[in-house]
Amino acid sequence: MSGDYAATDVWDLLSERRLDPFLKAAGGDRDAALKLYVWSSRTAAVSFEVVGHLEVLLRNALDRELRAYFDESSIGIPWFLMPVPDGADLSEAVDAVRARLRPMKRESRHQIVAGLSFGFWSGLLGRKYEQLWRDCLRHAFPNSSGQRKQLSVAVEGVRKFRNRLAHHDSLLNVDVPFEIRRVIEVASFIDSSAAKWLQEVSTAMDQYALRPIAVADTAVVAAKDAWPLYQHCNAYVCQPGRFFRPVERIAFYFDSHIQSDIPRIQYRRDNVEWSAASADRLRKSVDVMDRKIARVIDESRSHGWIAGSYQVFLLTHAGDPVHRQLSCPLPHRGIGRGSAFTQRQRYVSLHALEVSTTTDDL
Template sequence: MATVRERLRPQRKETRHQIIAGLSFGFWSGLLGPKYEELWRDCLHRAFPNSSGKRKQVAVAVERVRKFRNRLAHHDSTDNVDIPFELRQIFDLAAYIDTDAARWLKRCSGLMTVYAQRPVTIDDTVIVAAKQAWPQYESCAAYVCQSGRAFRPIERVAFYADREVKLDVPAVLHRRDNVEWSSEEAARLGASDDRFDRKIAKVIETSDATWTDGRYQVFLLTGPGHPDHRQLRATLPHHGTGRGSAFVQRQRYVSLHSLENAATTADL
C-alpha cells in the first residue's frame, strides 16, 4: 500500500478510491494470509458473509482466482485449462461476498458460449451404467466392475443412473484389476503401507451383498473437494423411451468438454 501511495502522491491523487484502485490482486490475496488471522477474526470475515467463516477457505479461493487471472493477463495458453471449473471458482468467490452479485456475473458472462465452440476430440471420460455403481460411488468414492473388463485409456468416470448422467465426474486416482473380494484380503490390504491398498480395503469392507466373494476390478476416484474433481452444472436427463433406449447399456466414451456443455444426453 505504501508503494501505491508514493506513486500517487506526486500526482495529487492520493485519495481513498485511487489507493484501492491501485492495489494489486496479490495485495488482497496476501491480506488473507495466516499472519493476518487476528484481523480476519476482528473484522475481515464480515466482507465474506456467505463463506464458512474460515479464513483459509476464503484465502484458497482468492488465490485460485488470482492465479487464473494472472494466466489470462499474461496471455498464457489455456489449452490444458478446465475453463468451466475456473469460471465456477470465480462465481463461488463472488457468492461468498454477495449472492446477488454472483448471479449477476453469471448472467453477464458469455464465456461458456465461446467455450462451447472450442474444438475437442479427446474422449477422456467413460460413462458407465450405474444402477448399483452410483450408490457405491457415493458411499466410498470408487467404481467396481468385473475383473478383466476392458476400458480405453480414460481420465474420468461419469455415472448414468435414474435416466440421467449424474453431476459428479470424478478423476481416476488408481485402477487395479483382479482384486480378491474377501474379508481376509481386506484385512491384508488394510495393514499395508500403501494408501491405495488401504483404500481398496475400505471399499471391500463397505461393499454390499452385490459384490460376493470373487475377483473384481476397482477404480479409486476423487470426491467433491478434491482439486481434480469436476461437477457438471446440472444432471443430464435422457429422454429416450422404449426397450433398449437407455443411454448407456454398459459403457460409452465422451469428452469432459462435451459433458460440460450438454443440456441433455442428446447433446452428446
C-alpha cells in the same frame, strides 16, 4: 499453409515449448494445435474479464467496510494509513502503490485503493487479520457463512486463477467451468444481484464451449450399483476382463442422469479376488494401492457385494485438484425399455459433459 500465413513460421515465433501441450492435444497437427491455442487464449481473455469485474466488487466492498470501521469521514485519515488490529502491517503494499503514483501526480485516495493488487485484498482475508475480519470485514459478505476461512479459500482460489490468466498460461487442463462458478459464488457472497449480473454478462462459458478439439477421455458407465459404491469409497468396480478404451475419467449414469462428479482414474487393476482373506492380505501390503483396494473390498462387502473376482478403478473425490464436477447432473430424457443412455459404457469428452445441459447435447 493456413490462410495467408505459414503455421510453421508462427510456430517458431511462439516457441516449441509453449505450443507443445497443444500439439499433443491436437494429435501432432500444427494447424489444429494453433486453433486450440487461439481457443485457450480467447477463453483466458473473457475469463479475465469476469475476474476483473469481481476484483472491483471485492475491493469496493472491503474498502466500504474499512472506511466505516476506521471512521474515515470523522478522522480524515484513510484507513490504509492507520494501524490495524493485531499489529498487522499494510504499509509495504500501500507505500509501493504510492511510490508508483507519485511521479504521475496521481496519489489520491481513490487511485491508491484502485492500485492495490488482488493479492492485497485476498491477503486481508488471511489468518493474521482475524480480528479485522470479526470487527468489520465479515460485513462485506452478508450472504456468506460468516466464516473467514470460507472466504479466504474461495478468494485465494480466484487469485490463483487470475494469475494464471494474467501470465497467459494454457487452459487445456484448467477446470474453467469450476473457476467461473467460484468467481460468481464469491460475488454472490457480496451481493446476489451483482452475482446475477456477472453471470449474465460473462461470455466465458460461451467461449469455453467452442473448443475445437475435445478428446473422448471419459467413459460414462451404467452405475446402478457402482454409483452408491463410489460415494462410499471413491472407486468403480465392475466385472473382470471388461474392455475399456484408454480414458482418463469415469462418469456415472445413475437414476436417468449422468452424475455431477467426474473423477479422474488414479489406478486400475483387473481380476482382484473379492474376499475377506484377499482384503486381509492386501491390507498388510507395503503397496499403498493394495491397501486402498483392501478398503474398497471391505466397504463393498459391507454393502452386499458378493465374493468373486472384479476389476477395480481407484478414483479421485471432490476436493482433489484434478477432480471435476459438473454444475448439476445431466438428465437423460429417453423413455421405455432399452432407452437408457448406456447399458454398459459410452465414451464422451469431459469438455462435452461440461458444456451440455442434457444427454441430448452429447
